[in-house]
Structure formats: C-alpha cells, structure tokens
Amino acid sequence: VQINVWSLLNDPRLVDLCNRSKIHIQVFDVMNGVLGRASDAPHANHHLLMVADHIEKEFPEEHAPVTTAQVVLKWLVQYEISVIPRTSNIDRLKQNSAVSLSTIPDLSEEHLEIVGHAVESMLSGNDVEDDVHVTVTFHAKNQDMVLFYYPGPTAEDELMIAYIKKGDSFQESTHP
Numbered sequence: 001v002q003i004n005v006w007s008l009l010n011d012p013r014l015v016d017l018c019n020r021s022k023i024h025i026q027v028f029d030v031m032n033g034v035l036g037r038a039s040d041a042p043h044a045n046h047h048l049l050m051v052a053d054h055i056e057k058e059f060p061e062e063h064a065p066v067t068t069a070q071v072v073l074k075w076l077v078q079y080e081i082s083v084i085p086r087t088s089n090i091d092r093l094k095q096n097s098a099v100s101l102s103t104i105p106d107l108s109e110e111h112l113e114i115v116g117h118a119v120e121s122m123l124s125g126n127d128v129e130d131d132v133h134v135t136v137t138f139h140a141k142n143q144d145m146v147l148f149y150y151p152g153p154t155a156e157d158e159l160m161i162a163y164i165k166k167g168d169s170f171q172e173s174t175h176p
Contacts, residue, residue: 001014001018001023001024001025001026002025002026002027002028003025003026003027003028004027004028004029004033005027005028005029005030005033005034005123006029006033006123007027008025008027008081009119009120009123009124010123024080024082025080025081025082026081026082026083026084027076027081027082027083028083028084028086030069030072030073030076030083030085031069031085031086031087033123034072034119034122034123035068035069035072035122037122037123037125038068038122040122040125040127041118041121041122041125041126041127041128042127042131043121043127043128043129043130043131043132044117044118044119044121044122044127044128045068045118045122046131046132047114047115047117047118047128047132048068048071048072048115048118049068049132050114050132051071051107051111051114051115052065052066052067052068052070052071053066054111055071055104055105055107055111058105059105066104067095069085069092069095069096070095070096070100070101070104071107071115072115072119073085073096073101074101074104074106074107075107075112075115075116075119077101078106078107078112135171135172135173135174136171136172136173136174137169137170137171138162138164138169138170138171138172139164139168139169140164140165140166140167140168140169140170141166141167142166143166144163144164144165144166145163145164146160146162146163146164147160147161147162147163147164147170147172148160148161149161
C-alpha cells in the first residue's frame with residue numbers, strides 16, 4: 001500500500017493493520033512532508049544533523065557527508081518501509097538512491113529513537129523541547145586569535161565572538 005508519510009504517524013491503525021497482514025508499506029512525500037518542514041521544527045532538524053554527524057564520524061572512510069535526507073530515508077528503510085525519492089537534481093538522486101543508502105550502516109536503537117522523534121516533530125510542527133548542542137574548542141597555540149561569526153552574506157554582518165590570547169582556549173556551544 002502506498003501512503004503519504006503523514007499516515008505513518010497520523011494513522012497508526014492503518015500501519016498496524018498493514019504490518020499484521022504482511023502488507024508492505026511504501027511512503028511518498030518524504031522530502032516535502034518531513035524535511036520541507038525543518039524550519040517549523042529547528043531543534044528536531046538539529047537532532048537529525050547530529051545523527052548524520054555521528055554516522056560520518058563513526059565510519060569516516062566509507063562515507064561522503066551524510067545528509068538529513070539520507071538519515072530519514074535510512075530510518076524508513078530500516079523499518080522496512082519503501083521510499084522512492086523524487087527529484088530533478090541528479091546529485092540528490094545519487095545521494096538518496098538505494099545504492100547510496102545501502103552504504104550507510106544501520107542506525108543504532110538510540111539513533112532510531114532520535115530520528116523517530118525528530119520526524120514526528122517535523123510532521124506535527126511541534127518542535128522537540130531540547131535542542132542539540134556540541135561544544136567546539138578553539139586553541140590559540142602560536143598567536144593571539146580573534147573569532148568572528150558571520151550571520152549574513154557580507155563582512156559587515158560580522159560579530160566578534162571572542163579574543164583568544166596565545167596559549168589560551170575558547171569553547172563555544174553550537175549546532176552539529
């Protein structure tokens with residue numbers, strides 16, 4: 001049975017009936033339905049970025065950068081739900097192909113849960129409560145260093161974050 005990705009969460013009786021009756025589920029509208037709503041649930045999107053980052057760090061030689069789209073598609077495939085991503089962009093078609101997804105290792109139980117909550121948040125528009133942060137450490141080993149952030153497209157938008165004296169370190173919390 002082919003259903004909209006929303007039905008996975010909003011019609012659990014249908015999903016349960018299909019599973020009990022050994023009816024295979026195929027979903028559509030994954031990219032627009034889930035990832036197209038990332039701005040409605042930015043914390044959930046950060047959780048997906050964190051999972052992608054963990055996969056890249058765990059298997060660095062085997063993977064090009066892992067995208068949030070690949071994480072969501074891998075999550076669905078791991079639950080034996082078929083997906084046929086639709087795109088007119090050849091690079092995205094390659095990234096989201098069955099061949100590419102098969103190179104990504106199965107998600108851990110923890111990652112399955114994180115992705116499930118993130119997808120649910122994006123579909124509902126109710127963002128997850130806690131945001132994900134990582135700490136980045138900057139070391140000024142050989143000379144003083146100034147750390148800037150550019151929130152906009154031009155240098156005029158720059159913000160000075162820290163002045164780090166030679167030999168000191170500075171830690172900043174950020175998103176994956």
